[in-house]
Amino acid sequence: MRIETYEDAFNRVKARNEGAFIPFTVAGDPDFETSLKIVKIFVENGADALEIGFPFSDPVADGPTVQLANTRALDAGMTVEKGFQFIKKVREFTDIPVGVLTYYNLIYKMGIDEFYEKAKLNGANAILAADLPPEEANDALHSAKRYGVQQIFMAAQSTSNQRLDEILKLCSGFLYVVAVMGITGARNELKDSTIELIERIKCHSKIPVAVGFGISKQDHVSNVINAGADGAIVASAILNIITENLHNKEEMLQKIGKFCRELKGVTKVIR
């Protein structure tokens, strides 16, 4: 199977005058098989690209929802090795871009080069380590280049224009824009500052821009895309559905499917 690049995926979506809908889940949450079904539901219900988390015991950039998902996955026996097997399984049913979102210790412990090699072999497009700023990323970037894996970095409201340009020199695939000055987690409101941030970053970025952290409702998705974002990343709101429906996995899958359709349904650019 030919794997779609981020460039192709964002172009495909753009050609339909839409933004990309990018759902996130933690590989192995609540268990390997169910997690795989969740990702399949994403794909069948409008996902344009996928973000797959490799769980870490100490996820400092994440709020309680994602930490809980990490804990569930780890308790169910998830490891980095199994994470790559997971991506290989995902590749059996989809060719849309897959980004791995994790923390640097998991990469460092496996061996940076080996991690990127396995990412490539198993079909991941990109890696984002939440605690790896550009200053510390030399080794990772070297391996990324070597195996043809894209390295994604984050930018936030606190990122100066000068720093943004530095980040954009190293970032490929897409730029992950952190919508809030805070940690991951579903939120009620989308702030005006998020819209201003997207507008500022779009002026600088030649690569696509996807917005995550706190994007949890239809109007959030619609607003960030209409502010110029190329994609919306939704995590905690989906993980909350997992958390609330652990006792009934069929219902969990149905609800996630419905939620994804609703969010994808509002990705049309209406400016």
Add this chain to the structure above:
Amino acid sequence: MILDGKFGKYGGAFVPELLIPALEELEKAFLKYREDKKFNEELEYYLREFAGRPTPLYHAENLSEKLGCKIYFKREDLLHTGAHKINNTLGQGLLAKYMGKLRLIAETGAGQHGIATAVIGSLLQIPTEVYMGSEDVERQKLNVFRMELSGAKVIPVSNGSRTLKDAINDAFRDWVSSADTTHYLIGSTMGPHPYPTMVKHFQKVIGRETREDILKKEGKLPDAVIACVGGGSNALGIFSAFVDDEEVELIGAEGGGEGLKAKHGATISAGTEGVLHGSLSFVLQDDHGQIAEAHSISAGLDYPGVGPEHAFLSSEGRAKYYPVTNEEAIRGFKLLSQYEGILPALESSHAVGMAEKYAKENKGKTIVVNLSGRGDKDVDILAKLMEVKL
């Protein structure tokens, strides 16, 4: 950032992008005020008049005779709040004030750093909130109350293992959204740059005084300097004055817990390289990179990481690190209590236990042990272990 915060390959700043500007601001302020006359005069004033510096370098004659070495203790246990922690909280607290921060946050395990922060919050009138694992809150009710008496708010953390490392995680999470107004006062030589460098800077006073005193008293440098190592701030504080003197052995006593084959906190002795809480150092982790839980009888050594400069000193062979078991530490506690009438903190008891082991192999040497804290806080734990009802 201006500096890269590396010690050899260790250290650095492995943090989410959102924290980079906060760390840059902090580094800039630290580099500025550490050279600032007014800042340093004010810090010296508080260290002297509020914390009780300088501390004595005490020649323990009874214990020296018993162990066959000349043993000195650097009496950080005599400081206000009972440990060396206050050197750092005063320094960072004052820095926060100079930076115009309106709120302090801190993490604490057993509560010692929490108390030292709460007290400074009160002294400088800066509202203070302390993150503490809910397990620790339960185990250390008295210290929670002491922090609250000083006007601090204690926030229980019920994520993960509900101990120190989770308290640190939550303090970082807080700081991500509050850095504009808030200073995160880290308690040890760990975390992302500039913390390891900054905390060592504020603890160097221990080494400066020790060096001056030992030269006065002995006319020469000691053969060995021994300190306990959790995150490693008291050890780096005292090591820093001797690190260039190759003839002085630098020895770190890690929390050996129930032994390296069982539960322990001996990160350098038995850990592997990894990235935790913002720096590359040694960590206790499983084969897949998940952080393990540490264990030591002393809460201050009960941490699965260690400051990056210790990883560097160990890799260079400049300092040696050995595990000291719970049992050896308790023996150290009893030794010092019975021979000198000094109750050491359980953390510092590891250094005493290490000194006993060292003395056995090195008769006649001159040793300085950093007595980083006093043991009043630990008598409950000891009574329980000795099956004494209080």
